[in-house]
Amino acid sequence: MDSESFGKGFANGDFWVVHGYAEIFIKNLMKNKEHIQTLYIPEKGDTAYVDSFVILKDAPNKEAAYKFLEFIHRPENYKLVSEHLELPSINVPARELIEVEPIYKMEDLKGSEILRDIKKTLDIQNKYWQEIMVD
Known part of the structure; x- marks a missing residue:
């Protein structure tokens, strides 16, 4: 796998x-x-994920990083990201601008859950992952 x-x-x-x-x-x-x-795509649930932008605490140029984030999240720019990836946009204003049909719709993920505290489930996830990898 x-x-x-x-x-x-x-x-x-x-x-x-x-x-x-x-x-x-x-x-x-x-x-x-x-x-x-x-x-x-499971209706009753699956695990969703979120790609994230992260700025390190000791980043040498935080101001430029924040400017980049502001730039990329402008609806006209986020539209381009969503269209390139063919994914639905989490940027709500950008949704009105998108001309390329995403490969799935946000409503397809209505049963999805983002694991917010992985510490609570990590042991059981590892247990089943190991079982899958052995078989």
């Missing part, structure tokens, strides 16, 4: 079932639609 080749592996028939990042998975599948039987 890895976080990058599952989409290609599924698309070319090496894998029968995969779990992975939707944007990687779907983009690879769109190239080989004849392999698709079912695309499933």
